[in-house]
Amino acid sequence: MIIDPRAGLSCERSDTAPRPPGTFELLATEGTARAGRLWTAHGPIDTPCFMPVGTYGAVKGLVPDELVAVGSQVILGNSYHLAHRPGAALVRELGGLHAMMGWSRAILTDSGGYQVFSLRGLQRIDDDGVDYRTHFDGSAHRMTPKSVLETQAALGSDICMVLDHCPPADAPALELRRAVDRTTRWAELASELRPTILAPTQLCFGIVQGATDLELRRAHIETMAALPFDGLALGGLSVGEPPAQMHATMHAIAPLMPATKPRYVMGIGTPIDLLEAVAAGVDMFDCVMPTRNARNGQLFTRAGKLNIRRAENKSDRGPIDPECGCPTCTRFSRAYLRHLHAQDDPLFGRLATLHNLFFFHAWVARMRQALVAGTFAAEIARMSAELASAAPEPAPQPTPPSGEGDVPPA
Amino acid sequence: MIIDPRAGLSCERSDTAPRPPGTFELLATEGTARAGRLWTAHGPIDTPCFMPVGTYGAVKGLVPDELVAVGSQVILGNSYHLAHRPGAALVRELGGLHAMMGWSRAILTDSGGYQVFSLRGLQRIDDDGVDYRTHFDGSAHRMTPKSVLETQAALGSDICMVLDHCPPADAPALELRRAVDRTTRWAELASELRPTILAPTQLCFGIVQGATDLELRRAHIETMAALPFDGLALGGLSVGEPPAQMHATMHAIAPLMPATKPRYVMGIGTPIDLLEAVAAGVDMFDCVMPTRNARNGQLFTRAGKLNIRRAENKSDRGPIDPECGCPTCTRFSRAYLRHLHAQDDPLFGRLATLHNLFFFHAWVARMRQALVAGTFAAEIARMSAELASAAPEPAPQPTPPSGEGDVPPA
Numbered sequence: 001m002i003i004d005p006r007a008g009l010s011c012e013r014s015d016t017a018p019r020p021p022g023t024f025e026l027l028a029t030e031g032t033a034r035a036g037r038l039w040t041a042h043g044p045i046d047t048p049c050f051m052p053v054g055t056y057g058a059v060k061g062l063v064p065d066e067l068v069a070v071g072s073q074v075i076l077g078n079s080y081h082l083a084h085r086p087g088a089a090l091v092r093e094l095g096g097l098h099a100m101m102g103w104s105r106a107i108l109t110d111s112g113g114y115q116v117f118s119l120r121g122l123q124r125i126d127d128d129g130v131d132y133r134t135h136f137d138g139s140a141h142r143m144t145p146k147s148v149l150e151t152q153a154a155l156g157s158d159i160c161m162v163l164d165h166c167p168p169a170d171a172p173a174l175e176l177r178r179a180v181d182r183t184t185r186w187a188e189l190a191s192e193l194r195p196t197i198l199a200p201t202q203l204c205f206g207i208v209q210g211a212t213d214l215e216l217r218r219a220h221i222e223t224m225a226a227l228p229f230d231g232l233a234l235g236g237l238s239v240g241e242p243p244a245q246m247h248a249t250m251h252a253i254a255p256l257m258p259a260t261k262p263r264y265v266m267g268i269g270t271p272i273d274l275l276e277a278v279a280a281g282v283d284m285f286d287c288v289m290p291t292r293n294a295r296n297g298q299l300f301t302r303a304g305k306l307n308i309r310r311a312e313n314k315s316d317r318g319p320i321d322p323e324c325g326c327p328t329c330t331r332f333s334r335a336y337l338r339h340l341h342a343q344d345d346p347l348f349g350r351l352a353t354l355h356n357l358f359f360f361h362a363w364v365a366r367m368r369q370a371l372v373a374g375t376f377a378a379e380i381a382r383m384s385a386e387l388a389s390a391a392p393e394p395a396p397q398p399t400p401p402s403g404e405g406d407v408p409p410a
Numbered sequence: 411m412i413i414d415p416r417a418g419l420s421c422e423r424s425d426t427a428p429r430p431p432g433t434f435e436l437l438a439t440e441g442t443a444r445a446g447r448l449w450t451a452h453g454p455i456d457t458p459c460f461m462p463v464g465t466y467g468a469v470k471g472l473v474p475d476e477l478v479a480v481g482s483q484v485i486l487g488n489s490y491h492l493a494h495r496p497g498a499a500l501v502r503e504l505g506g507l508h509a510m511m512g513w514s515r516a517i518l519t520d521s522g523g524y525q526v527f528s529l530r531g532l533q534r535i536d537d538d539g540v541d542y543r544t545h546f547d548g549s550a551h552r553m554t555p556k557s558v559l560e561t562q563a564a565l566g567s568d569i570c571m572v573l574d575h576c577p578p579a580d581a582p583a584l585e586l587r588r589a590v591d592r593t594t595r596w597a598e599l600a601s602e603l604r605p606t607i608l609a610p611t612q613l614c615f616g617i618v619q620g621a622t623d624l625e626l627r628r629a630h631i632e633t634m635a636a637l638p639f640d641g642l643a644l645g646g647l648s649v650g651e652p653p654a655q656m657h658a659t660m661h662a663i664a665p666l667m668p669a670t671k672p673r674y675v676m677g678i679g680t681p682i683d684l685l686e687a688v689a690a691g692v693d694m695f696d697c698v699m700p701t702r703n704a705r706n707g708q709l710f711t712r713a714g715k716l717n718i719r720r721a722e723n724k725s726d727r728g729p730i731d732p733e734c735g736c737p738t739c740t741r742f743s744r745a746y747l748r749h750l751h752a753q754d755d756p757l758f759g760r761l762a763t764l765h766n767l768f769f770f771h772a773w774v775a776r777m778r779q780a781l782v783a784g785t786f787a788a789e790i791a792r793m794s795a796e797l798a799s800a801a802p803e804p805a806p807q808p809t810p811p812s813g814e815g816d817v818p819p820a
Contacts (some may be wrong), residue, residue: 057749061471061756063741086724086749093725094745102741314496315503331473331512335504339467339496346471346756 002302002324003369005071005361010037010044011105018044021158021201022230024262028371032255032281035371038231038262040074040106040158041201042098047262047283048371050274050364051076051108052291052357055404056085057101059291059357061350064103069327070354071361073105074158076286078405079151080112084136088154096156108159108286110266111148114166114235115407125165127182135407145186149197149204160198161233161266162190164207169240176211180220183209183235191227203230205264208257211236212245217253231262234282238268247276254280267405271300271363272387275380278367288404290360294352297341300359304390306334308352313338326358327351412712412734413779415481415771420447420454421515428454431568431611432640434672438781442665442691445781448641448672450484450516450568451611452508457672457693458781460684460774461486461518462701462767465814466495467511469701469767471760474513479737480764481771483515484568486696488815489561490522494544498564506566518569518696520676521558524576524645525817535575537592545817555596559607559614570608571643571676572600574617579650586621590630593619593645601637613640615674618667621646622655627663641672644692648678657686664690677815681710681773682797685790688777698814700770704762707751710769714800716744718762723748736768737761 010016019025023039036047052059052067055078059067067075077097082088094100097107116123116132123132129144145163152160163186165179187206194204206229210216217234224232234253237246250265254277257263264284265277274285290300299306301321306313319329320337328337328351340348363383370379420426429435433449446457462469462477465488469477477485487507492498504510507517526533526542533542539554555573562570573596575589597616604614616639620626627644634642644663647656660675664687667673674694675687684695700710709716711731716723729739730747738747738761750758773793780789 056753056755057746058753058755058757061760063757063761085753086745090725090745094727094743100743100746100749102746315500317504333504333510335496335500336467336510336512339510343466343468343495345466345468346759347468347473349756350471350760351473 002362003366004325005358005365009073010046011073022203030371030376033279033371033376034281035368036283040203042104042106042158045073045106046368048278048364048368049073049284050360051286053286053288053404055081057082057097061346061353066354070358074108077107077109079109079148080115082155083112083151084134088151092154098156106158109152109155109157111161111163112143113163116143117166118407145189146193149190149193153197157202159203159205161205162187162207164209164235166209166236169211176213180209180216183207184223187224187227205229205231205233207233207235209236212241212249214252218256221256225258231264232257233264233266235266237265250277250280250282254282274364275383279380290356291353292404294356295349299352300356302386308338308341320355326355328355412772413776414735415768415775419483420456421483432613440781440786443689443781443786444691445778446693450613452514452516452568455483455516456778458688458774458778459483459694460770461694461696463696463698463814465491467492467507471756471763476764480768484518487517487519487565489519489558490525492565493522493561494546498561502564508566516568519562519565519567521571521573522553523573526553527576528817555599556603559600559603563607567612569613569615571615572597572617574619574645576619576646579621586623590619590626593617594633597634597637615639615641615643617643617645619646622651622659624662628666631666635668641674642667643674643676645676647675660687660690660692664692684774685793689790700766701763702814704766705759709762710766712796718748718751730765736765738765
C-alpha cells in the first residue's frame with residue numbers, strides 16, 4: 001500500500017485556525033508513539049514528519065512546487081554550507097532563505113557544528129567554540145553558540161538548532177562526557193542569547209548527546225528539558241554505531257524526552273530506522289538518503305531498493321512501482337529512467353528524487369494516519385512484514401559524491 | 411516586448427479541424443516571409459517555428475509539461491545518438507519516442523548523417539552510404555539512405571529527414587558538387603523506399619546542399635523540388651561560413667524553394683539568424699544554442715546575453731528580465747540563479763533552459779504574430795533595433811561540453 005503523502009496535510013488545509021509558532025499539539029498516542037502538529041511562522045507541520053535535505057537552499061534539481069507535490073512540509077538547510085555559499089549576510093539581503101528559494105513552507109536549519117567537527121585536521125575545538133578552515137577555500141573562521149544563532153537568524157529559519165558537540169560513536173567515555181558537558185554549557189548560553197538574536201517567531205531546539213550510553217543520555221535529557229527550548233533533538237545517533245544499537249537507544253531514551261515538545265532525531269534514516277523511531281516516540285527526522293541515493297540510481301520501492309542500472313530494467317515499460325502515485329511513476333517507465341541515467345541526463349536525478357521523496361513521505365504519512373486512526377500497532381506490523389519480505393539489499397553502491405550535508409574529506 | 415509564446419498556438423486550441431499529416435497551410439505572407447501551419451500525426455505546428463533539441467529523447471533536464479509551458483510545439487531528436495543509445499529497436503519496443511519520453515506533440519528527427527560525417531577518422535563514405543565506428547564504443551556500423559529511414563520509422567518521428575552529404579564550408583568545388591550529386595541520388599532512393607519503410611502518417615523532408623554556391627543551390631532546389639517530399643530543408647549552412655554569407659545565401663535561395671511546402675534551415679541559430687531566416691521565407695529552425703548555452707550560464711535577454719556568473723548578479727533580487735513571463739523569471743532571482751550555478755545544482759540548468767527556450771519561442775512567435783497581423787516589416791525593424799542596441803557580446807564562454815547533437819572529437 002502506498003498512500004498519498006499529501007492527503008489531509010494541515011499545511012494544505014484552511015480549516016485549522018493558525019496557532020502561535022512553537023505550539024505543539026499532541027493529536028494521538030499509541031504506546032510510546034505519537035502524532036502531533038507543530039506550528040511555525042511558515043505553517044503547521046504534521047508529525048511524525050520526514051524532512052528532505054536542501055543543503056544549499058535547494059533540494060537538488062527540484063523547484064518548491066515539486067516538493068509540495070510529493071508532500072514535503074518542511075525542508076532542512078545546512079548552515080555551514082549556506083554560511084559560506086552564498087553567505088548568511090547575502091541570504092539575509094535576499095530576504096532570507098524562504099524568499100531566496102521561493103519556498104513558503106517551514107525550514108529547519110542545523111547549526112553547522114556537525115559539518116565543522118567533521119573537518120578533520122582543519123578544526124580545533126575549545127570550551128567556547130571551534131576554530132576551523134573551510135573545505136571551500138581554506139579560509140579561517142570561528143563558530144560559537146552565538147555565531148550559529150546569528151547565522152540562522154540571518155537565514156530566517158523557522159526552526160534553529162543550537163551548537164552541540166557530537167563526538168564519533170567510538171569516542172572514549174571521558175571524551176563523551178566532556179562533549180555532553182560542553183553541549184550543556186553551549187545550550188545554556190544559547191538559551192540566554194536567543195531572545196536577543198532570533199526573532200520571536202523563530203523556534204529553537206536543544207540537542208541531547210551521550211551516544212549509546214543510556215545513563216549519560218538520561219541525565220542529559222533532564223538537564224536539557226529544564227531549558228526553554230521549543231523542542232529537543234537526539235544528536236549523535238547514526239554516527240557509526242550498529243543500527244540495532246541505535247534503535248535500542250531510541251526506544252530507551254525517546255520516551256524520556258518531554259512529551260509536550262517535539263522530538264527530533266537528526267540524520268536518520270532508512271525506512272526501518274523511521275519505523276523504529278516513530279514507534280519509540282520520535283516526531284521528526286531528516287536524512288540525505290532519498291535524495292542522494294536517487295541521484296546514484298537507487299530507488300526505494302515496497303519490494304526493496306531498485307538499482308535502475310540493472311539490465312532487467314532496460315526494456316521495462318512499467319513504472320518503478322505500479323501502485324505508486326508519484327509524479328515519476330505516473331508518467332515514466334523504468335526503461336526511460338534507465339536510459340536517462342545512462343546518458344547522465346539531469347532529468348534522471350530529478351525524477352528519481354521525486355519518487356524517493358514521495359516514498360519516504362508516504363512511508364511516514366502511513367504511520368501518522370494509523371496513529372490518528374488508532375491502528376498503529378497493526379500498521380507497523382504490516383510495514384515490518386513488508387520490509388522483511390522485500391528483496392535483499394543489492395550490491396553496495398559506489399561511494400556517492402558529496403554535496404548534501406556532508407563535507408568532503410579534508 | 412516579450413510576448414507569450416503560447417498565446418494562440420494551434421496545438422493548444424480545439425477550434426481548428428485537424429488536417430491530414432503533411433498538410434501545409436500558408437496563412438499569411440509579407441514580402442518573402444510567411445506564416446503557416448504544418449499538420450503532423452501529433453498535431454499542428456505554427457510556423458515560423460523554433461524546435462528545441464532533445465538529443466537523447468529529452469530536452470536535458472526538462473519534462474514534457476515544461477516544454478509545453480514555454481511554447482514548444484515540436485522537438486528534435488538525434489537519430490545517430492538514439493540509434494545507439496538506447497537503440498532504435500528498443501525505442502520501437504517502448505512504443506516509439508513519443509511514448510518513451512511522454513511527449514504528445516510533434517517530433518522531427520535528423521538522419522544522423524551530419525553526426526556520422528563529423529566522426530573524422532572513424533568514417534568512410536562511398537556512393538551507397540557510409541561505414542563508421544561510433545564515438546560510444548568504437549563498434550562498426552553502416553548508414554545508408556535506407557537505414558536512416560528504418561531508424562526513423564522505429565523512432566516513430568513525425569518528420570523524418572533523408573540522408574544527405576554535408577561537406578565542410580571550405581570544401582573544394584569538386585567535392586561540393588560530388589556531395590550534391592550524392593545527396594540527390596540518396597534522395598531519389600529515399601523517395602522510392604519511403605512508402606515501404608515509413609508509416610503513411612510520417613512526413614519526409616528532402617535536403618538541399620550546395621554550401622554558399624548559389625548556382626549549385628538553385629540547381630539542387632529544382633532537382634529536389636521534383637521529388638515527392640513533404641518539405642525541403644537547407645543543409646550545409648552554419649557549418650563554418652561567416653554569418654553574413656549565411657544570411658545572404660538564405661535570402662537568395664529560400665524564396666526559390668517551393669512556396670507550398672515548409673522550408674527548414676537546419677542547425678540555426680542566433681536571434682539575428684532567426685530574424686534573417688524568417689525574413690528570407692524560412693519556416694522552421696533548430697539549434698542547441700538556447701539549451702546548451704543555458705547550462706553554461708548564458709541567458710538570453712532583450713539587453714543581450716547575460717553571463718549569470720558575473721559579480722553584479724550576486725545580490726540582484728530581480729529576475730533575469732522583469733518583463734519576461736517565463737517560469738524562471740516569474741519565480742526566481744538572478745542572485746539565486748547565480749548561487750545555484752556556482753553550486754553546480756542541476757536546478758540551474760533546468761531554470762536557465764526554460765528561460766532561454768521561452769526567449770527563443772517568444773522571439774519567433776513575435777514574428778509569426780506580426781506576419782498574421784500584417785505588420786512584419788515594422789516588427790522586424792524594431793527587433794533589429796533591439797538587437798543592435800543590446801550590450802555587446804560578453805567574453806567568449808569556455809568550450810561547452812558535448813551532448814546535444816554533436817559528437818565529441820574522435
